[in-house]
Amino acid sequence: MLLSDVREGQSVVIDRIGGQGALRRRLHEMGILKGTEVYVEKYAPLKDPMELVVKGYHLSLRVEEAAQISVCDVKTGLSPCPPNG
Amino acid sequence: MSSKRLTIALAGNPNSGKTTIFNRITGTRQKVGNWPGVTVEKKEGTVFRHGYELKIIDLPGTYSLTPYSIEEIVARNYILDETPDVVIDIIDASNLDRSLYLATQIRELDCKVMFALNMADVARTRGSKIDANKLSELLDVPVAFTIGNKNEGIDELLSMAIKWAETDTSNRPARRVQYSKDIEEAIDKLSQAIAASAAGKLAYTTRWTAIKLLEDDKIVRERLVEKTGAAAEGIFQLTASLRDHLRSRFDDDPEIIMTDERYGFIAGIVKEVLVNTNRQRIDMSRNIDLVLTNRFLGFPIFIFFIWAMFQLTFTLGEYPMLVIETAVDGVSAVLAHLLPQGLIRDLLLDGIVAGIGSVIVFLPNILILFFCIAIFEDTGYMARSAFLMDKVMHLIGLHGKSFIPMLMGFGCNVPAIMATRTLESEKDRILTILITPFMSCSAKLPVYIVLAGTFFGARAGSIIFAIYLFGIILSMATGRIFRSTLLKGADAPFVMELPPYRAPTLNSLLIHMWDRSKIFLKKMGGVILVGSVIIWFMTAFPRTVVYSKDYAAEAARLAAAYEEKIRTAPEDQIALLKTRKDEALAAIERARHSERIAYSLMGRIGNALAPVFAPLGIDWRGGVALVSGFVAKEIVVSTLGVLYAAGESDDSDALRTALKASDMTPLAALSMMVFVLLYLPCLATVIAIRRETGSLKWMFFSIFYSTSVAWLAAFCVYQTGRLLGFS
Numbered sequence: 001m002l003l004s005d006v007r008e009g010q011s012v013v014i015d016r017i018g019g020q021g022a023l024r025r026r027l028h029e030m031g032i033l034k035g036t037e038v039y040v041e042k043y044a045p046l047k048d049p050m051e052l053v054v055k056g057y058h059l060s061l062r063v064e065e066a067a068q069i070s071v072c073d074v075k076t077g078l079s080p081c082p083p084n085g
Numbered sequence: 086m087s088s089k090r091l092t093i094a095l096a097g098n099p100n101s102g103k104t105t106i107f108n109r110i111t112g113t114r115q116k117v118g119n120w121p122g123v124t125v126e127k128k129e130g131t132v133f134r135h136g137y138e139l140k141i142i143d144l145p146g147t148y149s150l151t152p153y154s155i156e157e158i159v160a161r162n163y164i165l166d167e168t169p170d171v172v173i174d175i176i177d178a179s180n181l182d183r184s185l186y187l188a189t190q191i192r193e194l195d196c197k198v199m200f201a202l203n204m205a206d207v208a209r210t211r212g213s214k215i216d217a218n219k220l221s222e223l224l225d226v227p228v229a230f231t232i233g234n235k236n237e238g239i240d241e242l243l244s245m246a247i248k249w250a251e252t253d254t255s256n257r258p259a260r261r262v263q264y265s266k267d268i269e270e271a272i273d274k275l276s277q278a279i280a281a282s283a284a285g286k287l288a289y290t291t292r293w294t295a296i297k298l299l300e301d302d303k304i305v306r307e308r309l310v311e312k313t314g315a316a317a318e319g320i321f322q323l324t325a326s327l328r329d330h331l332r333s334r335f336d337d338d339p340e341i342i343m344t345d346e347r348y349g350f351i352a353g354i355v356k357e358v359l360v361n362t363n364r365q366r367i368d369m370s371r372n373i374d375l376v377l378t379n380r381f382l383g384f385p386i387f388i389f390f391i392w393a394m395f396q397l398t399f400t401l402g403e404y405p406m407l408v409i410e411t412a413v414d415g416v417s418a419v420l421a422h423l424l425p426q427g428l429i430r431d432l433l434l435d436g437i438v439a440g441i442g443s444v445i446v447f448l449p450n451i452l453i454l455f456f457c458i459a460i461f462e463d464t465g466y467m468a469r470s471a472f473l474m475d476k477v478m479h480l481i482g483l484h485g486k487s488f489i490p491m492l493m494g495f496g497c498n499v500p501a502i503m504a505t506r507t508l509e510s511e512k513d514r515i516l517t518i519l520i521t522p523f524m525s526c527s528a529k530l531p532v533y534i535v536l537a538g539t540f541f542g543a544r545a546g547s548i549i550f551a552i553y554l555f556g557i558i559l560s561m562a563t564g565r566i567f568r569s570t571l572l573k574g575a576d577a578p579f580v581m582e583l584p585p586y587r588a589p590t591l592n593s594l595l596i597h598m599w600d601r602s603k604i605f606l607k608k609m610g611g612v613i614l615v616g617s618v619i620i621w622f623m624t625a626f627p628r629t630v631v632y633s634k635d636y637a638a639e640a641a642r643l644a645a646a647y648e649e650k651i652r653t654a655p656e657d658q659i660a661l662l663k664t665r666k667d668e669a670l671a672a673i674e675r676a677r678h679s680e681r682i683a684y685s686l687m688g689r690i691g692n693a694l695a696p697v698f699a700p701l702g703i704d705w706r707g708g709v710a711l712v713s714g715f716v717a718k719e720i721v722v723s724t725l726g727v728l729y730a731a732g733e734s735d736d737s738d739a740l741r742t743a744l745k746a747s748d749m750t751p752l753a754a755l756s757m758m759v760f761v762l763l764y765l766p767c768l769a770t771v772i773a774i775r776r777e778t779g780s781l782k783w784m785f786f787s788i789f790y791s792t793s794v795a796w797l798a799a800f801c802v803y804q805t806g807r808l809l810g811f812s
Contacts, residue, residue: 025153045379
């Protein structure tokens with residue numbers, strides 16, 4: 001599942017960050033790492049960008065950027081999620 | 086240590102409260118300028134405390150020190166090259182993980198660093214408590230508590246910084262991030278190679294250089310080549326093989342792995358220092374956002390705020406503007422009274438006083454605008470407005486934050502271009518600056534009103550609206566084109582923090598407002614003054630005009646003839662004849678004035694440009710008016726007034742009658758309006774572009790681009806119109 005598919009009010013765990021170069025590194029530096037829990041707070045009124053809660057702070061991301069991040073569901077615990085840490 | 090001067094640099098994340106602390110320390114004794122070569126704002130201030138002269142530098146707020154953005158490069162280079170005595174890293178207590186990420190990177194630079202744990206009170210209300218002693222012990226740095234917005238702990242922070250600066254730490258091994266075994270081995274190997282071939286040539290430690298090379302840091306690579314020349318090649322080969330090894334070992338780029346490991350290291354620290362986290366907290370910020378970025382309410386509220394800002398800036402600003410105008414008029418009246426007729430008086434009145442007046446009249450607008458923007462920024466609403474608008478702006482290849490400067494352009498381009506300072510990416514800033522002048526500013530409106538009102542009657546409103554719309558469309562098209570050509574790539578990713586809402590302090594709002602306005606007054610005042618004097622020179626010289634006929638003699642003859650008539654006329658016609666006489670004399674004076682303008686350097690330029698304007702349907706008089714509009718767009722109307730000999734410039738009815746009577750056609754008027762909409766921005770705006778892009782290149786490019794677009798567009802309008810049979 002991609003982060004851009006996650007609905008408002010859902011929590012997911014980051015699995016893999018795709019893309020390349022500066023954006024990918026920037027996402028890591030902002031604390032979006034494999035195994036990090038992310039809560040999708042809301043989408044902007046025009047459905048783009050989206051607002052996330054990561055490590056206790058709020059971050060906005062364009063949907064096209066979020067589409068490069070694959071995530072897994074916390075509750076159903078789909079297989080690709082490795083244990084945190 | 087004999088000199089008692091210390092340099093202290095403040096580092097920290099954006100929104101960490103760094104600027105508030107800087108303002109608290111330095112108060113109004115701060116200097117705002119630009120970092121050399123870039124348009125990132127540089128703030129510094131000097132204060133005297135405990136017998137020391139402390140130079141405080143506010144580094145740009147960053148999340149990291151990787152050289153991806155100018156801010157990060159500036160901050161890192163400052164710490165590396167200027168080696169401040171102490172770096173104070175402001176840690177946002179409610180955002181410990183991310184704050185510590187920057188801290189670990191500063192730590193790796195091997196500078197003397199200490200922490201200011203800021204806003205711990207906020208963190209406490211959120212249910213988390215931080216063990217500062219533990220943090221201090223774990224990272225081996227002094228930690229001070231501060232609450233910037235309540236002015237608490239600032240003095241202790243400075244005393245600690247002074248003490249830390251005077252402590253000899255050369256024998257203490259810095260406690261830093263330990264990477265995993267494979268990475269540490271690679272760092273060691275590379276460090277040895279660097280030490281062997283480049284020892285003493287680099288200003289930084291070999292370990293840091295090795296880490297940066299493994300992270301493929303472009304700037305460190307360049308510096309290595311600079312310092313060691315050919316020896317760098319061997320180091321690069323080793324680096325490449327080590328990077329390959331690590332990549333195959335971890336199945337990812339080494340820089341990503343190292344970022345992950347730093348966060349791992351941080352997670353360990355946070356686990357030890359953060360106690361009693363209960364997640365049940367009242368998050369005001371979130372509640373406010375339920376309304377302000379609400380799906381249905383978000384936009385109406387945003388539009389209301391923008392409308393209010395616009396109203397305040399341009400409506401409220403009008404009152405002090407009138408006062409200033411009156412004052413300037415008063416000064417020039419007094420001077421006119423005191424000084425004898427002549428060149429000096431003309432220079433002083435028409436050149437210098439008029440020039441200063443034209444700048445200072447914008448001051449109320451600028452102050453109010455920057456006050457509003459400071460409120461947006463300090464409360465955290467600016468990030469929300471970008472969040473709301475990003476989708477729309479992204480279509481043009483711009484960041485959501487570009488919206489506000491562009492909108493301000495409808496009022497006045499000078500504050501609009503200065504408002505681009507809120508954009509972080511330089512490319513975004515330049516692109517916004519290039520397209521903002523197409524937003525039709527309020528000074529152009531009088532031109533449209535006269536031309537459209539004269540030639541389009543009842544349809545004038547629609548025509549003017551179409552002109553505005555045309556400007557918006559062109560700016561969007563320009564944005565798209567430039568984004569895919571000139572300013573390619575780096576359409577800044579929208580990885581943007583939405584900081585918690587905060588009540589702004591008046592102190593910091595006023596400092597923000599004044600800092601930016603000061604730049605406007607100082608730098609722009611000087612250049613505009615020179616510009617106005619040049620323009621004055623061009624309209625006032627050559628002084629001795631060779632007229633085609635003797636106006637004075639003609640005026641005398643006419644006056645005599647009327648006097649004669651008046652003497653013989655019956656009683657009831659005298660008044661009428663007197664007005665006739667005055668009118669006739671005024672007409673001669675206007676004709677003389679018109680000829681004098683045509684004769685001046687400015688007029689000659691207009692005349693010389695006549696062939697350029699001819700295909701647009703604009704005659705030499707229109708040409709002169711457009712050239713004079715470079716000083717300020719309002720002047721186009723008054724110059725037209727003089728040249729069409731229509732009487733006093735602000736008497737627009739007379740000008741309309743004269744324009745109707747002239748050979749100007751509605752199509753030519755439309756073409757001229759299009760030209761006025763698009764052609765080169767006024768002098769003040771041009772100077773603002775020079776200031777804000779930091780380069781003459783972009784200034785000339787903007788002038789050239791807008792004028793070419795204006796000519797082409799007007800040409801298309803006029804020639805297509807003619808082909809279609811309009812006139």
